[in-house]
Every structure is written in C-alpha cells, then in structure tokens.
Amino acid sequence: MTITGIAAIGAGLAAIGAGLGIGKIGGSAMEAMARQPEMHGKIQSSALILAAFVEAVALFGVVVAFLQG
Amino acid sequence: MTLNTFKSTIFSVLFLTTSFVGFASENSDPTEDKEFNAKEMILHHVKDAHEFHLWDWNGTPVSLSLPIILWTDNGLTTFSSSKFHHDDSGKVIVEENGGKFVKLHEKIYQLDNNANAVEFDTEHHPTNASMPTDISITRNVFMMWVSAVLLLIIFLSTAKVYKKSENKVPTGIAGFIEPLIMFVRDEIAKPMIGDHKYKRYMPYLLTIFFFIWINNIFGLIPILNGANLSGNIAFTCTLAVFTFIITTISGNKNYWKHIFWMPGVPVPMKIFLMPIEIIGMFVKPISLMIRLFANITAGHVIILALMSLIFVFKSVAIAPVSVAFSLFITVIEIIVTAIQAYIFTILSALYFGMATEEEHH
Amino acid sequence: MDLITPGFGLVFWTAITFIFLLLILKKFAWKPILGAVSDREEGIKKALASAENARKEMENLHADNERILKEARAEREALLKEARDIKVKMIEDAKGEAQAQANSIIEQAQSAIESEKKAAMAELKSHVANLSIEIAEKVVRAELSNKDKQIELVESMLGEAKLN
Numbered sequence: 001m002t003i004t005g006i007a008a009i010g011a012g013l014a015a016i017g018a019g020l021g022i023g024k025i026g027g028s029a030m031e032a033m034a035r036q037p038e039m040h041g042k043i044q045s046s047a048l049i050l051a052a053f054v055e056a057v058a059l060f061g062v063v064v065a066f067l068q069g
Numbered sequence: 070m071t072l073n074t075f076k077s078t079i080f081s082v083l084f085l086t087t088s089f090v091g092f093a094s095e096n097s098d099p100t101e102d103k104e105f106n107a108k109e110m111i112l113h114h115v116k117d118a119h120e121f122h123l124w125d126w127n128g129t130p131v132s133l134s135l136p137i138i139l140w141t142d143n144g145l146t147t148f149s150s151s152k153f154h155h156d157d158s159g160k161v162i163v164e165e166n167g168g169k170f171v172k173l174h175e176k177i178y179q180l181d182n183n184a185n186a187v188e189f190d191t192e193h194h195p196t197n198a199s200m201p202t203d204i205s206i207t208r209n210v211f212m213m214w215v216s217a218v219l220l221l222i223i224f225l226s227t228a229k230v231y232k233k234s235e236n237k238v239p240t241g242i243a244g245f246i247e248p249l250i251m252f253v254r255d256e257i258a259k260p261m262i263g264d265h266k267y268k269r270y271m272p273y274l275l276t277i278f279f280f281i282w283i284n285n286i287f288g289l290i291p292i293l294n295g296a297n298l299s300g301n302i303a304f305t306c307t308l309a310v311f312t313f314i315i316t317t318i319s320g321n322k323n324y325w326k327h328i329f330w331m332p333g334v335p336v337p338m339k340i341f342l343m344p345i346e347i348i349g350m351f352v353k354p355i356s357l358m359i360r361l362f363a364n365i366t367a368g369h370v371i372i373l374a375l376m377s378l379i380f381v382f383k384s385v386a387i388a389p390v391s392v393a394f395s396l397f398i399t400v401i402e403i404i405v406t407a408i409q410a411y412i413f414t415i416l417s418a419l420y421f422g423m424a425t426e427e428e429h430h
Numbered sequence: 431m432d433l434i435t436p437g438f439g440l441v442f443w444t445a446i447t448f449i450f451l452l453l454i455l456k457k458f459a460w461k462p463i464l465g466a467v468s469d470r471e472e473g474i475k476k477a478l479a480s481a482e483n484a485r486k487e488m489e490n491l492h493a494d495n496e497r498i499l500k501e502a503r504a505e506r507e508a509l510l511k512e513a514r515d516i517k518v519k520m521i522e523d524a525k526g527e528a529q530a531q532a533n534s535i536i537e538q539a540q541s542a543i544e545s546e547k548k549a550a551m552a553e554l555k556s557h558v559a560n561l562s563i564e565i566a567e568k569v570v571r572a573e574l575s576n577k578d579k580q581i582e583l584v585e586s587m588l589g590e591a592k593l594n
Binding site for chain 2: 442460464
C-alpha cells in the first residue's frame with residue numbers, strides 16, 4: 001500500500017469522527033427544534049456554527065491527505 | 070429575515086446558473102493517446118492556471134491567454150501566456166527580458182543561464198531552474214476581478230436606488246439585495262458582536278460575505294472551467310489573515326486578559342491555559358482558512374471524480390449514474406456556497422465579538 | 431502538498447483586490463445602503479412613537495374632557511342645589527316674615543280694634559248716659575209739668591213693676 005492510500009484511509013477515519021459529531025449535533029438540533037419551535041432560527045444558526053467547528057476536524061484530515069497525495 | 074427566505078433566494082439564483090454540468094477535456098493533445106488519469110485531471114481543474122481554457126475545438130484548445138508577470142533578477146518581466154503554446158511540461162522555452170522561462174505544472178520556472186532544456190531529478194523536480202516571484206494574472210485572479218466588478222455593479226446600483234428614492238423604499242435590485250444585507254446585519258453582526266459595536270465591522274463583514282459567496286458560485290459554473298478561487302488556499306489564507314489582523318487590532322484589555330491571564334481560575338490553571346489560548350488565537354484563523362478551502366475544494370473534487378468515473382470505466386452506461394450523483398452533489402454544493410460564506414462571516418464576527426467583549430463579572 | 435501551499439501571486443492580488451473592494455464598497459455602497467436602511471428604521475420608529483404619543487395625548491385629552499365635563503356637571507348640580515336651597519330658604523324666610531308681619535298687623539289691628547272698641551264703648555256709654563240723662567230730664571220735665579201725666583206715669587211704672 002502506498003503512502004497515498006494510507007493517507008486516504010486516515011482522511012476516511014477523520015470523516016467518520018466528524019460524521020458522528022455532526023450527526024449528533026443535527027439530531028440534537030432537530031430534537032430541540034421539535035421541542036421549542038419558536039427557537040427554530042437560533043438553534044439552526046448555532047447548530048450550523050457547531051457543525052462547522054466539528055467539520056473543521058475532518059477537513060484537517062482531508063488536508064493531511066492532500067499533503068500526502 | 071429568516072433563514073428560509075435566505076435559502077430560497079440562493080436556490081432561485083443558483084438553479085439558473087448551474088443547470089448543466091460539464092468541463093473541458095483534460096487532454097490538450099488528442100494525438101497523444103495517453104491513459105486517462107483522474108487524479109491529474111482533478112488536480113488540474115482544482116489548481117490555478119496561467120491561461121483561461123474554455124473548450125477544445127477540433128483538437129485545438131480555445132482559451133484566453135492571460136498575462137504573465139514575473140519579478141526576476143532583471144526586474145519586472147511580462148509576456149503573454151500564449152507564448153507557451155499551451156505547453157505545461159516545460160518543453161517550450163520563452164526568452165524574455167534576458168531570461169529563459171518554462172511552464173511546468175502551471176508554475177513558471179526560470180532556467181539557469183547556461184541551460185537550454187529543463188533537466189529533472191528522479192522525483193520529477195527540475196534541477197537547473199529556479200522559481201521567480203510570480204504575480205501573474207492567473208485564471209483565479211482574472212475571475213476574482215470579474216467577481217469584483219460584478220459586486221461593484223450590483224452594490225453600486227443598489228446604492229443608487231436608495232440615493233434616488235426620496236422615501237428610501239427598496240425597489241428593483243435593492244429589493245433583492247436589501248434582505249441579504251439585513252441578514253448579515255441582523256443574523257450575523259448584531260448577535261455575534263453586540264448592538265453597540267457591530268457598526269464598525271459591518272463593511273468588512275458584508276464585503277467578505279458577498280466576496281466569498283460570489284466566488285463560491287463562480288466556482289460552480291462549469292463554463293468558467295471551475296475557476297476555483299475560494300477553493301484556493303492562497304485566497305482563503307488572505308481573507309483569514311485579514312480577519313486575524315482585525316481581531317488582534319480591535320482586541321481590548323479584557324480579550325488579552327483572557328488570553329494571557331485567564332480570570333476566575335487558580336494560578337496553576339492560568340499558567341496552563343496561557344499557551345493553549347495563545348495557540349487558539351492562531352488556530353482560529355487557520356481553521357477559517359482550512360474550512361473554506363477544504364470545503365470548496367472537496368466539493369469540486371467530488372463532482373469531478375464522479376464525472377471521471379465515465380472515463381475510468383470507459384463506458385457510457387455508467388454516465389446516468391455519475392451524472393445523477395454529480396447533479397446531487399452540485400445541488401448540495403449550491404447550498405454549501407452560501408453556508409460557507411455564512412460560516413466564514415459569522416465566525417469572523419464571533420472572533421470580533423470575542424475581541425471587543427466587555428468584562429461582565 | 432502543492433495544493434495547500436499558498437501561492438504568493440494570488441495572495442498578493444487577493445489582498446489588493448479585497449482592500450480595493452472593501453474601500454470602494456464601504457464608501458459608495460455600504461454607507462449609503464446601511465444609512466438609508468437605518469434612516470428608514472429610525473423614521474418608522476419615530477412615526478410609531480409619535481403615533482403612540484398622539485394616541486396618549488388623545489387619551490389624556492379625552493380624560494381631561496371627561497374630567498372637566500364631570501366637574502362642570504358637579505358644579506351645575508351644586509349650583510342648582512344651592513339655588514334650590516336659597517329659593518326654599520327665601521320662600522321660607524318670606525313666609526315667616528310675612529306671617530310674623532301679618533301676625534303683628536293682626537295683633538295691632540286687634541289691639542287697635544279693641545282699644546277703639548273700648549273707646550267707642552266708653553264714648554257710647556257716655557253718650558248713652560248723657561242721652562239718657564237728657565231724655566230723662568226732658569221726660570221728667572214734661573212729666574212733671576203735668577200732674578196727671580205724673581200720676582199716669584207713676585201708675586204705669588208701678589204697673590210695670592207689678593208685671594215684673
């Protein structure tokens with residue numbers, strides 16, 4: 001296996017973690033919105049920001065993969 | 070304005086512009102029947118270029134030649150990229166202003182004085198050439214100027230609407246633009262920075278929001294050949310540096326106190342937190358840079374990879390699947406164009422808000 | 431690696447373009463647009479506030495009117511009552527006075543009548559006495575001038591006395 005292949009696996013692993021994290025954020029945001037529909041806008045924007053923070057982790061993985069690729 | 074109206078505006082604009090997906094063929098020389106290399110093709114599209122390749126016509130590329138501007142030992146050297154005759158492998162040597170230049174993988178190299186051809190080492194790096202400072206008008210710079218002109222046209226004509234109308238009623242283009250500006254003001258600046266201080270940062274936030282957004286959109290328009298400006302790390306790096314500079318300049322006493330001597334925690338904890346906070350100060354703009362770059366680049370890579378499946382499998386049968394998938398991803402990317410512009414702007418606003426926050430305990 | 435190395439050219443042009451765009455848009459677009467929008471918002475706020483003020487003023491005016499009306503009504507009521515009282519009192523007073531006056535007049539009249547009556551009686555008495563005496567004198571003179579007659583008289587008198 002080449003170094004590129006290993007890098008791709010690493011990027012995939014990072015994506016798993018971020019996927020779990022964003023899924024958790026999305027699920028909780030949905031629940032919160034269902035519970036308090038009047039807070040819809042606020043919950044949505046903070047969920048987006050949090051998702052962006054979590055996503056950054058996966059993107060660091062992607063960037064490391066780019067470094068090797 | 071709610072996020073829904075915001076989303077529907079994005080959709081209505083962008084479905085018109087991206088209803089077709091296509092890109093120029095990679096292989097500029099059809100007689101050279103080399104193996105299709107998806108990675109090379111994708112990287113070529115994602116990276117910057119010195120000419121604006123539009124399409125191939127009967128085997129000859131139709132492209133817009135852009136000027137090459139170099140800062141060499143002999144001073145400023147400028148010539149047209151058409152002098153390379155679409156060569157990208159370092160074969161064509163252009164002699165200009167007392168220097169010999171070649172283009173290799175969209176990079177301009179200056180040959181050493183006594184060399185007549187590029188020589189490569191085992192890793193395919195040129196051994197007898199150096200890289201002059203390259204400030205050429207590349208594809209991305211060109212598209213950036215197009216987007217800047219477009220932004221100027223849009224917003225100056227919007228401003229004219231307000232100047233003309235006596236009662237400041239938004240009509241025409243202002244009716245479309247005003248909700249977006251109000252969105253940036255009411256959903257981004259006000260909640261993140263605070264009602265009293267947000268005004269100072271509004272011009273920056275508005276400019277950065279629309280600049281990123283329009284360049285994200287341009288990146289998705291296939292006929293522009295994926296001018297991947299906002300997916301270029303130089304672009305996102307520059308904008309992130311601007312955010313970092315503004316955050317650092319507007320940081321008040323409270324901000325620096327939170328970085329160097331965190332209040333409300335015991336002294337060993339303060340010492341422990343100080344390096345973390347200092348690293349965090351730099352990680353914030355770095356994550357801004359990486360986030361925008363990687364999101365947009367990843368979107369382009371996925372669309373291009375799905376399309377190259379057709380050429381990898383060398384079968385038309387796979388085309389419906391890959392077109393359907395890339396259409397799906399394109400639709401997602403349309404949403405991402407706006408979301409990433411929003412995220413970059415809101416995080417910048419958040420950092421400004423942190424820097425200007427007053428002590429409240 | 432190539433992909434994540436910022437190229438100097440693009441950084442240079444991005445910085446220049448962005449600063450240029452920021453300055454131009456700030457001066458010629460964001461300032462007028464945000465100014466117009468905030469002007470309009472101020473205007474709306476002011477209009478709403480003035481409408482609210484007008485409403486409050488109207489309410490105050492209304493309340494004032496109501497109060498004034500009430501006061502006027504009360505005053506009128508009081509005036510009327512006073513007038514009525516005065517009237518009643520005046521009538522009463524007049525009545526009393528008149529009564530008293532009448533009484534006194536009546537009393538005076540009565541006493542005058544009484545005294546007049548007494549005087550008249552006294553006069554009458556004296557008159558009658560005088561008359562009686564005169565008559566008696568005349569009668570006596572006439573009677574006494576004629577012997578027969580004297581005797582007749584005496585006899586009639588005696589007869590009368592017998593009858594009695």
